[in-house]
Amino acid sequence: MKADVSSSGPPLVELKGISKRYGDLLANDGIDLSIEPGEIHALLGENGAGKSTLVKILYGVIEPSAGEIRWEGRPVAIGSPVEARALGLGMVFQHFSLFDELTVAENIAVALSGEWNLATVRGKLGEISRTYGLALDADRAVWTLSAGERQRIEIVRCLLQNPRLLILDEPTSVLTPQEAEHLFATLDKLSADGCSILYISHKLEEVRRLCRRATILRAGRVVGTIDPRASTAREIAALMVGSEVGEIRTDAPHVPHGEILRVDHLDMPPAGLHGQALKDVNLVVRAGEVVGIAGVAGNGQSELFAALSGERLAERADAITIAGRACGTTGIDARRRLAAAFVPEERLGHAAAPTHRLSENTLISHAATEVSRSGFILLSAAKRLARTIIKSFDVRTPEGDPQARKLSGGNLQKFVIGREIIRKPKLLVVDQPTWGVDAGAARLIRQALVDLARDGSAVVVVSQDLDELFEVADQMAVIHQGSLSPLKPIGEWTKEAVGLEMLGVAQAQGGAHAV
Amino acid sequence: MRFELTPRTTVSPVARALAPVAAFIVSFLIAGFVIWLMGRSPIAAFDVYVLQPLSDPWSLQELLVKATPLALIAIGLSYCFRASLWNIGAEGQYVMGAILGSWLALKTHGTEAGFWVLPLMLVLGIVGGALYGLVPAFLKTRFGVNEILTSLMLVYVAQLTLDYLVRGPWRDPKGFNFPQSVTFDPSATLPPILESGRVHYGVFFAVIAVLVTAVILGRTLFGYRLKLTGDAPRAARFAGFNSRATTMAVFAISGGLAGLAGISEVSGQIGQLQPSISPGYGFTAITVAFLGRLNPLGILVAALVVALTFIGGESAQILLRLPLDLTQAFQGILLLCVLAADALVSYRIRLVTRGGGK
Numbered sequence: 001m002k003a004d005v006s007s008s009g010p011p012l013v014e015l016k017g018i019s020k021r022y023g024d025l026l027a028n029d030g031i032d033l034s035i036e037p038g039e040i041h042a043l044l045g046e047n048g049a050g051k052s053t054l055v056k057i058l059y060g061v062i063e064p065s066a067g068e069i070r071w072e073g074r075p076v077a078i079g080s081p082v083e084a085r086a087l088g089l090g091m092v093f094q095h096f097s098l099f100d101e102l103t104v105a106e107n108i109a110v111a112l113s114g115e116w117n118l119a120t121v122r123g124k125l126g127e128i129s130r131t132y133g134l135a136l137d138a139d140r141a142v143w144t145l146s147a148g149e150r151q152r153i154e155i156v157r158c159l160l161q162n163p164r165l166l167i168l169d170e171p172t173s174v175l176t177p178q179e180a181e182h183l184f185a186t187l188d189k190l191s192a193d194g195c196s197i198l199y200i201s202h203k204l205e206e207v208r209r210l211c212r213r214a215t216i217l218r219a220g221r222v223v224g225t226i227d228p229r230a231s232t233a234r235e236i237a238a239l240m241v242g243s244e245v246g247e248i249r250t251d252a253p254h255v256p257h258g259e260i261l262r263v264d265h266l267d268m269p270p271a272g273l274h275g276q277a278l279k280d281v282n283l284v285v286r287a288g289e290v291v292g293i294a295g296v297a298g299n300g301q302s303e304l305f306a307a308l309s310g311e312r313l314a315e316r317a318d319a320i321t322i323a324g325r326a327c328g329t330t331g332i333d334a335r336r337r338l339a340a341a342f343v344p345e346e347r348l349g350h351a352a353a354p355t356h357r358l359s360e361n362t363l364i365s366h367a368a369t370e371v372s373r374s375g376f377i378l379l380s381a382a383k384r385l386a387r388t389i390i391k392s393f394d395v396r397t398p399e400g401d402p403q404a405r406k407l408s409g410g411n412l413q414k415f416v417i418g419r420e421i422i423r424k425p426k427l428l429v430v431d432q433p434t435w436g437v438d439a440g441a442a443r444l445i446r447q448a449l450v451d452l453a454r455d456g457s458a459v460v461v462v463s464q465d466l467d468e469l470f471e472v473a474d475q476m477a478v479i480h481q482g483s484l485s486p487l488k489p490i491g492e493w494t495k496e497a498v499g500l501e502m503l504g505v506a507q508a509q510g511g512a513h514a515v
Numbered sequence: 516m517r518f519e520l521t522p523r524t525t526v527s528p529v530a531r532a533l534a535p536v537a538a539f540i541v542s543f544l545i546a547g548f549v550i551w552l553m554g555r556s557p558i559a560a561f562d563v564y565v566l567q568p569l570s571d572p573w574s575l576q577e578l579l580v581k582a583t584p585l586a587l588i589a590i591g592l593s594y595c596f597r598a599s600l601w602n603i604g605a606e607g608q609y610v611m612g613a614i615l616g617s618w619l620a621l622k623t624h625g626t627e628a629g630f631w632v633l634p635l636m637l638v639l640g641i642v643g644g645a646l647y648g649l650v651p652a653f654l655k656t657r658f659g660v661n662e663i664l665t666s667l668m669l670v671y672v673a674q675l676t677l678d679y680l681v682r683g684p685w686r687d688p689k690g691f692n693f694p695q696s697v698t699f700d701p702s703a704t705l706p707p708i709l710e711s712g713r714v715h716y717g718v719f720f721a722v723i724a725v726l727v728t729a730v731i732l733g734r735t736l737f738g739y740r741l742k743l744t745g746d747a748p749r750a751a752r753f754a755g756f757n758s759r760a761t762t763m764a765v766f767a768i769s770g771g772l773a774g775l776a777g778i779s780e781v782s783g784q785i786g787q788l789q790p791s792i793s794p795g796y797g798f799t800a801i802t803v804a805f806l807g808r809l810n811p812l813g814i815l816v817a818a819l820v821v822a823l824t825f826i827g828g829e830s831a832q833i834l835l836r837l838p839l840d841l842t843q844a845f846q847g848i849l850l851l852c853v854l855a856a857d858a859l860v861s862y863r864i865r866l867v868t869r870g871g872g873k
Contacts, residue, residue, distance in 0.1 A: 022524055080519065311752055333755035344753060353747035363739050364754040372736050379734075 010073030012037045012196045013058070013165060018067035020053050022398070027053040028064070029220040035165065040187060040197040042207040042228060044240055045217035045438070051200055052408070054217070055167055058198075059091045060084040082113075090158030091167040096150045100143035104136050108157045121160070128156050132186040144275075146298035148179055155183075165196045170436045172206060178296075184210055204228070204236050204439075216240055240439055257287040260427050260458035261340075262321040266314055266328070268307050276300040278307060279482045285458040287426070290449060291487065292473030293462040296502050300482035301462050302345065305431040308460070309342040310335045323426055336368035341425035343417050345432040345462075347409065351416040354405035358397070359386040361404055362419060369423060385422075393418035394444060410441030417445055421452055428452060429460045434468060446472050466498060478502055520862040527860075534860045535806075538852035539820075545852070546845050555835050563834050564827030574830075576713045578822050580784065584609070584776035584793070586721040586818035588800035590728050591772030593809040594765040597732070599745040602766060604651060604666030605773040606797025607673035608644040612774020613781040614677055615643025617788050620703035621685055621696055632702045636778055644774015645767040647673065652766035656759040662766075670797070678790050685788060696788040705783030715783030720775060721815070729811040741765065773797060794825070802850045808857070821846060 011034040020028040028050045035041045045051045056062045058069065060078035069076055071087055078084050081091070098107050109121045122138050129136050134152040142150060151171065158166055168187075172180040187197055187210060201207055207214055208228045215225045216239045224239050263283040270277045278300050285291045295301055306312040307320065314320055314328035321327065322338045332342070344350045352361045359382040366372050371382040383401060390397060393414040398406055407415065413434070420428060433449065434442035450472050453459045462479075463469050469476055469490075476493055478485040478501035485501045547557030568574035588605045595602040616636040623632050651665040678694075687697040705715045732738035744751040744761050752758060781792055803821050807814030828842030 309753075331755055331757075332753065336755070342753075346749070349747050350749045350753055353743055353750045355746055356743070360739065363736070364743070364750055366736060367755055375736050376734055377736060377739060 009037070010070070011035055012039075012072060014070040014073075015054075015058070016068045016070065018054065018057060018064050018069070020050075020057060020062065021065045026220050028057070028067075031067070031217070031220075031222055033215050033222070033225075035196050035198060037164075037196055038191050038194045039213065040191050040199055040211045042211040042214035043198055043200045043217065044204075044207060044214050044236065049217040049240070049438070050220040051217055052169070053220075055091070055169060055198070055200065058084070059089060059167060085161060085163075088162075088164030089167065090161055090163030090165070091169070092151065092154045092158055092171060093169055096154055098142045098150055098153060101141060103139050103141055104145075104153055105138040107142055107153055108160065111157055112160060116160070124160055125156060128159050132156075132159065132182070132189070134182070134186070148297045155186075159190075163195060165198065166190065167198045167200070169200045171199075172201065180206070207236075257456065259284055260287050260323055261285040261308075261460065263308070264319055264321070266307060266319040268303055268312065268314060271303060271306070271312065276303055276482045278303050281307075281482075281484045283477065283484060283487065285427070285460055287456050287458050288453055289474040290453045290459040290461060290472050292469035292476040292490070293460065293479055293484070294466060294469050294476060294498055294502065295462075295464070295479035297464055299479050299502075301431060301464075301479060303482070304479065304484075305342070305344060305429065305462060308429045309340075309344070333367035336365060339368070339426040341365070341368070341420035341423070341428045343420055343428070343430040343433065345435060347412045347416060347435075348405060352404040352412060355403055357386075357401045357403055358390070358407075358415060359383040359401050361415075362386050362389070365419060365423075368425075385419075389415055389418040389422055392422060393448070410437040413437050414441055414444060417448065421448055424452075424455070425457060427458045427460070429462070431462045432465075433461060433463065434465065442468075466495065470495075519865045520858065521865050522862055523860075530860045534856035535853055538856040539849070541856075542845070542849045542852040545848050546841075549841070549844070550837070553837070555837065560831060560835060560837070563831045565823065567830060568823055568826045574826055577826050578819060579714045579718055581822035581825050582818040583715075583717045583721045584780050584796040585800050585803050585821055586815055587717070587724055587776035587779070588769075588773045588797055589803035589807065589814045589818060590721070590724045590811060591769030592800055592804040593728065593732075593807075593811070593814060594741060594768045596804055596809055597745050598741040598761055598765050599748075600652075600655075600762055600765055601663045602648065602651070602666050602769050603663050603801065604648070604668075604670050604797070605769065605800055606793060606795065607666070607670035608648045608770040608773035609777035609780075609793055609797045610670075610673040610677050611647035611777070612640035612642075612644035612771075613777035613788070613792055614673075614680065615774070616640035616778030617685075617696065617699075617781055620699045620782065621788075623703065624697055624700055628700075628702055630702065632700075633705065633782070636703060636782060637705075637775060640774045640778025641771040642774070644777060645771035648766040648770020648773070649763060652763045656762050662762075677788065677792070681788050681790055687787075694790050698787045699782060703782060704786060705779055707783075713784075715779070717776070717779035717783050720779060721818075724772060725811045725815050732811065737764075773800075799825075799846065802846055806850060806853050820849075824849070 014034040016032055018028050018031040019026065031050070031054055043051050043054070053062070057064045058078070060080045060083050069078060076087065078087065099110070102110065105118055105121050105125060108125065109116055109118050112121070125136060125138050128134065134156055136149065136152050136156060142153070171183060187199070191197060199207065199210060211228055213225060214228045214236070216223050216236070218240060226236070228236060261283070263281050266278055266281040268278040276299060281304065283291070293301065293304065307314060310327070310330060310332040313331070317326040317329045319328035322335055322340050325338055327335055327338065348354045352364065359379070362369060362371050362382045362385045363377065369385065371378050371385060386401060389395065395407070395411050395415045395418065397411065404412055417430065417433060428449070430449070433445050437445065446468065449459050449461060453474070461469065461472060473490050475487050475489050477487045478498055480502060543561065547561065550557045550560045568578060588609060592602060592605055616639045619632060619636045619639055647669065650669060651662045654660040654665050655662045681696055682694045685696045687693070687695055690697070705717060707713060707715050708718065732741070740751065740756045740761060743754060744756060744758060748758065776796065777792065781788060785792060799821060803814060803817045806817035806821065824842050824845055828839055828845070831837040831841070832839050
């Protein structure tokens with residue numbers, strides 16, 4: 001069907017006065033939202049603004065406390081995701097729902113009903129992949145795939161069902177710029193084919209690239225529906241956050257002191273069948289500076305993080321030196337005792353245990369904090385520490401000491417980063433610090449990283465967000481297929497140069513990778 | 516139309532506390548219905564199963580005797596289960612503990628060996644169970660073999676080893692060819708707490724194990740390590756906990772406690788080795804561990820309850836001519852009801868009708 005945004009028919013979907021109450025918390029407060037056929041509509045808001053709740057209501061995951069949903073002008077009750085899909089809704093969640101042990105094709109087939117089986121999925125998969133540039137190997141097991149590839153499965157799974165409304169939650173948070181551009185082309189094509197899209201993102205530039213209407217939520221309420229192209233990024237951010245967004249303060253002089261981290265000819269075999277080996281990685285990070293590691297997802301970032309943190313050990317002790325101590329073959333606890341701190345990419349399940357309370361989650365970095373004594377847990381100290389982190393890093397919690405999973409992504413990220421920063425480590429290694437985090441939280445986190453470096457720590461930021469790296473890093477290197485480019489001051493990098501390194505072109509043109 | 520479980524946003528502590536009580540009532544009702552179907556009076560059965568054992572001093576002693584190995588083994592299993600490691604072979608570890616401990620009893624039989632025999636037997640029992648428990652742990656950490664299969668299969672190896680020993684090398688030469696060892700000397704016998712009573716000192720081991728475990732699981736880093744390993748294995752590695760070491764430790768602990776239960780039972784109850792030294796304590800303890808929600812005090816209570824069904828089942832067989840299998844069925848019903856009650860405390864059932872149905 002061919003549709004026009006300005007058509008006089010009823011909107012494809014219309015939400016009227018949707019409210020959702022969790023105890024004392026009003027997660028959604030009388031939200032009105034309408035999406036026209038073929039429209040790409042953005043939903044903007046900080047974490048905790050109520051976007052996830054609203055989308056879950058629309059997708060039938062949770063029931064609204066009040067309000068009405070109209071589908072093509074007709075009131076409907078969406079009792080479950082199955083009903084939502086039957087209506088023509090498709091949803092790509094930020095947190096993937098995939099079976100690690102199954103293959104791509106099996107994961108897709110298992111989620112689809114009736115007429116779909118492995119053979120039909122396999123057949124259609126190739127076609128969809130080609131049409132939308134979503135390259136996927138049908139027979140690979142999901143556990144071997146990168147986050148970006150996993151997301152493609154989710155997207156393809158939706159597209160196979162020919163949805164009328166596709167909901168995407170933070171879709172580009174795991175994509176490379178090229179992949180993101182592919183996705184945008186896909187979305188433009190879908191929109192032109194008449195499929196409506198509800199696009200949830202924190203990245204304002206993307207929203208302006210894709211959407212002509214954006215609904216902005218703050219604290220559960222709609223604070224405006226605007227044309228993002230007619231407003232500046234700064235104005236939109238101000239609506240979302242409720243105040244003018246400040247720039248990250250990086251103007252303090254960058255004065256590197258002694259060497260804190262040295263990586264010397266580090267090689268590491270790939271972790272899994274499809275992992276990325278690290279090849280002759282060299283890096284020096286000094287006290288007082290932020291070093292950024294850019295790169296397209298799956299080029300060895302997680303391997304580098306595991307090697308630096310000690311979750312995987314190097315063959316030679318002197319491959320990694322922290323604070324003057326060769327520790328390539330010692331584990332993460334010993335490195336924490338050298339005043340190193342680490343924040344992995346995955347918040348839930350890696351940095352924090354989802355069902356454990358925040359106070360218990362402080363025990364994860366027990367080796368370097370005062371939460372245990374001779375093997376016994378100091379429960380009150382852990383609680384005190386959790387409270388201090390919550391206060392110092394503006395972590396918004398539904399209760400005093402909630403389970404980690406009850407926090408929104410941004411707030412949990414503030415907590416896990418705060419947990420490490422609060423003990424003033426000499427070295428902080430953080431992987432994707434603002435992955436799927438709202439503008440306000442991202443700003444706070446980046447400022448905290450910069451401040452930590454200015455106070456004399458060495459900070460390594462592994463990120464796929466180039467803008468972020470240009471904002472916080474003093475020096476930057478690019479990782480490509482397990483090799484690290486030379487480290488250069490941020491001022492000497494252009495986006496083009498980074499792009500070339502990310503694609504491995506600069507390497508081919510020569511230039512020894514000395515530090 | 517189908518049912519769906521949705522998590523409750525708030526879980527009432529009252530509901531959580533009352534869930535086992537409700538589960539017991541429901542499982543009694545189901546069991547009563549089955550007994551009624553078999554043509555017996557459910558009320559008489561309730562009397563025989565529950566009231567009589569609880570009102571008779573002999574049965575009360577017997578209750579403690581049966582609850583002791585169940586509690587000891589289940590406490591050990593709770594370490595494994597908290598770390599999501601599935602040791603199904605406690606029965607084998609129980610038998611191996613009994614074998615190794617008894618070896619000393621048989622070695623010193625008829626000698627003037629002194630007071631040290633019994634403590635050393637108990638230690639050997641723990642060592643035997645622990646070493647036997649380490650076999651599946653080693654196979655898992657070294658070769659990635661599923662511990663459920665290996666630990667279960669090793670039960671039969673242990674049982675057949677015991678069978679061989681009491682029929683072969685360890686058979687009492689004066690035992691009229693019965694497959695059993697000599698009766699242990701007093702120095703190798705775990706004495707009863709009360710003269711002429713049946714309850715032996717193994718009860719204290721169980722109580723100590725419960726108290727120590729309560730402290731370990733609730734207050735120590737090791738306890739947190741198990742919880743974290745079970746709930747978020749990647750976070751456990753990130754916390755610096757070595758998963759291999761954890762696996763080895765919990766299997767050694769649970770094997771050791773099962774071995775202690777085994778040697779206590781042989782030394783304190785049976786007084787000799789024979790082909791069968793357990794009515795399936797090692798397997799029933801799995802039920803006990805989950806009935807007790809892997810909580811040490813809960814396990815103590817669950818062990819007493821399940822022991823009651825053992826005793827009640829025996830009397831029901833005699834008095835009502837009900838098959839002993841019914842006891843196992845009842846234990847199964849009980850476990851199912853408790854798990855269901857726990858699930859309903861945390862989740863609510865939602866009836867979902869298909870789109871076209873409205």
